[in-house]
Amino acid sequence: xxxxxLSINGDEYPVVVDTRETLLDTLRERLDLTGAKKGCxxxxxxxxxxxxxxxxxKSCLTLTVTLDDREITTVEGLADGDRPHPLQAAFIxxxxxxxxxxxxxxxxxxxxxxxxxxxxxxxxxxxxVCAEPVLDEEEIRERMSGNLCRCGAYVNIVAAIGEVAR
Amino acid sequence: xKPFDYQRAADTRSAxxxxxxxPEAMYLGGGTNLVDLMRLGVATPxxxxxxxxxxxxAIEESSGGGxxxxxxxxxxxxxxxxxxRHRYPMLAQAVLAGASGQIRNMATVGxxxxxxxxxxxxxxxxKPCNKHRPGSGCPAREGDHRNLAIIGHSSSCVAxxxxxxxxxxxxxxxxxxxxxxxxxxxxxxxGLHRLPGDEPERDTVLEPGDLITAVELPALPYASRSRYRKxxxxxxxxxxxxxxxxxxxxxxGVVRDCRIALGGVAHVPWRATLAESALRGAPATAExxxxxxxxxxxxxxxxxDNAFKVPLVRNVLVRVLSELAS
Numbered sequence: 001x002x003x004x005x006l007s008i009n010g011d012e013y014p015v016v017v018d019t020r021e022t023l024l025d026t027l028r029e030r031l032d033l034t035g036a037k038k039g040c041x042x043x044x045x046x047x048x049x050x051x052x053x054x055x056x057x058k059s060c061l062t063l064t065v066t067l068d069d070r071e072i073t074t075v076e077g078l079a080d081g082d083r084p085h086p087l088q089a090a091f092i093x094x095x096x097x098x099x100x101x102x103x104x105x106x107x108x109x110x111x112x113x114x115x116x117x118x119x120x121x122x123x124x125x126x127x128x129v130c131a132e133p134v135l136d137e138e139e140i141r142e143r144m145s146g147n148l149c150r151c152g153a154y155v156n157i158v159a160a161i162g163e164v165a166r
Numbered sequence: 167x168k169p170f171d172y173q174r175a176a177d178t179r180s181a182x183x184x185x186x187x188x189p190e191a192m193y194l195g196g197g198t199n200l201v202d203l204m205r206l207g208v209a210t211p212x213x214x215x216x217x218x219x220x221x222x223x224a225i226e227e228s229s230g231g232g233x234x235x236x237x238x239x240x241x242x243x244x245x246x247x248x249x250x251r252h253r254y255p256m257l258a259q260a261v262l263a264g265a266s267g268q269i270r271n272m273a274t275v276g277x278x279x280x281x282x283x284x285x286x287x288x289x290x291x292x293k294p295c296n297k298h299r300p301g302s303g304c305p306a307r308e309g310d311h312r313n314l315a316i317i318g319h320s321s322s323c324v325a326x327x328x329x330x331x332x333x334x335x336x337x338x339x340x341x342x343x344x345x346x347x348x349x350x351x352x353x354x355x356x357g358l359h360r361l362p363g364d365e366p367e368r369d370t371v372l373e374p375g376d377l378i379t380a381v382e383l384p385a386l387p388y389a390s391r392s393r394y395r396k397x398x399x400x401x402x403x404x405x406x407x408x409x410x411x412x413x414x415x416x417x418x419g420v421v422r423d424c425r426i427a428l429g430g431v432a433h434v435p436w437r438a439t440l441a442e443s444a445l446r447g448a449p450a451t452a453e454x455x456x457x458x459x460x461x462x463x464x465x466x467x468x469x470x471d472n473a474f475k476v477p478l479v480r481n482v483l484v485r486v487l488s489e490l491a492s
Contacts, residue, residue, distance in 0.1 A: 002172065018169075019169070019170055019171065019172040019214070020167045020169065020170070020204075022201070041205070042202055042205070043198060043202060043268075043269060044403075046266070046268065049268055055242075055271045056267060056268045056271060057268050057271055057272050058198075058268045058269065058272065061197055061198050061201045061202060061269075061272065062197065062201075062272070063172070063194075063197060063201060063214075065172045066172075066174075066194075066197075066216060066218070109267070109268065112267070112268075112271070113267055116242070116246075116267065119246070120246070121242065121245070121246040122245070122246070122251065122258065122262065123262055124259060124262040124263045124396075124402070126262075129251045129255050129258045129259060129262075130251045130252050130255070141401075141402075142401075142402050143267055144267075145266055145267075145401070145402035145403040146265075146266025146267050146268045146269065146403060147266075
């Protein structure tokens with residue numbers, strides 16, 4: 001067991017963790033931050049996506065012991081008080097979910113993805129990797145391919161993200 | 167998951183010392199493959215030595231005109247780097263073709279090279295596999311091998327290496343900087359990964375305790391004209407069925423030089439040296455490209471359910487060469 005201090009959504013959490021524990025399990029089982037969801041637990045579905053130092057990662061493959069001086073943001077930290085994050089508002093406006101299980105991961109992933117695009121990162125569908133990417137539907141779909149939605153709400157998810165990207 | 171100790175190495179020397187002291191220890195990079203293998207019971211280290219802060223994350227131009235990539239650089243930073251995008255576009259494309267955005271943010275360059283095959287028998291400890299339990303047999307030859315090797319395999323293993331990045335690095339002729347118990351050395355690519363032979367449990371030529379500290383790209387001016395093309399079963403976030411990495415130096419309709427590597431076909435990123443030799447000095451035509459591809463693939467020994475890969479990789483290679491030539 002390891003004593004450590006986790007910084008999550010601007011708050012500090014002293015925790016004692018097993019070295020085997022993933023960030024996902026620490027969030028859900030110890031800290032009652034149940035926004036991040038456990039889907040596949042193998043890094044394939046994206047339901048557990050959170051931001052570490054502003055970058056989207058899979059919390060089911062991240063060992064908590066590696067994170068003692070990192071800043072973690074979960075879906076609980078996206079809103080500004082009572083005001084939803086623009087992506088949260090867009091997901092509601094576009095009806096971008098059905099059961100909602102993948103939504104926290106979709107939201108955190110989209111926050112990270114928009115920052116990557118704003119930094120000029122190309123994707124595999126970017127025709128010229130040297131050019132500035134333009135976030136059209138094809139780009140959004142490729143960049144969000146690490147997040148699965150079993151309800152198949154992809155059309156509305158892409159529309160919601162596209163609205164915020166513009 | 168079996169209990170393990172977690173240690174964070176401050177520098178490469180202490181990381182290597184930690185592994186040489188503790189035979190059941192493994193290095194931890196981004197963890198995107200290792201943590202999953204530990205959960206599956208395929209990897210059971212007693213100690214994890216975290217090397218993400220021991221090795222460099224920097225990507226910088228090297229004295230020889232190439233590029234030096236720290237082993238802890240994240241895959242996403244490599245693909246986004248302006249020098250990679252302009253001078254080695256097939257490397258940027260290869261990295262971007264792998265995994266998903268979240269995983270590329272976590273995975274390190276060193277770890278990408280050392281990821282294990284995704285052969286379903288290897289990842290299931292309830293099944294025999296010469297790679298996870300030497301001597302237990304290879305059910306893939308008679309079983310599910312659609313995604314497995316067509317060339318360079320052995321009776322004991324038909325696994326493929328899963329990395330896209332490694333295919334581009336093999337084509338570029340990168341050198342891998344290694345620090346071990348005996349000191350530092352460089353290992354050329356191709357050459358880091360090995361064919362399975364009768365020791366399929368060994369993916370690479372690295373010795374216990376060896377730590378990848380950096381990957382160096384040579385100055386290869388014509389690699390600015392290069393491309394990575396990956397064929398997979400769905401549009402994104404899937405391993406390659408086959409892939410090709412090609413750099414082409416062509417002028418006045420004649421191939422002056424080229425670099426070709428194939429992915430999804432072998433236990434190693436497969437450098438197509440026969441095709442390269444055949445093309446040097448040849449007219450840059452579809453006929454010559456086809457002839458070169460056929461020459462390379464003459465050594466293929468596909469299994470019943472992956473014979474389709476032979477014409478597939480030939481057609482993709484001819485297409486990419488033709489695109490780069492025009």
